Amino acid sequence: QMQLRESGGGSVQAGGSLKLSCVASVGIFSRCVMLWYRQAPGKERELVSSINNLRNLTTYADSVRGRFVIFQDNVKKTLYLQMDNLKNEDTAMYTCTICGTWGRGIQVTVSS
Secondary structure: OOOEEEEOOEEEEOOOOEEEEEEEOOOOHHHOEEEEEEEOOOOOOEEEEEEEOOOOEEEEOOOOEOOEEEEEEOOOOEEEEEEOOOOHHHOEEEEEEEOOEEOOOEEEEEEO
16 A cells, blocks of 8 residues: 655745655556645645646646745655745645555644
């Protein structure tokens, strides 16, 4: 059974950057839909970005389009989320999911 481990979160000032990584224990990316979600306290979970390798399709939430980039490294079995020009409202717990398997999540905190 695949396991996922996120890293790269932390605290950053507004305008800064972070790169989240989601390492999979097995590499089956070519057949998977890979997604990053986030959830802020008191708010509903939000789909931030996705890669659908079956349809060669990448999506972004309107709130992050132009600032975040999702990409994968099949050799490293890793899904990434490059986050630039971070805003206070990006503060949340970020979680990756690949082929229906969920990571444990990692905190991102953006301060002014």
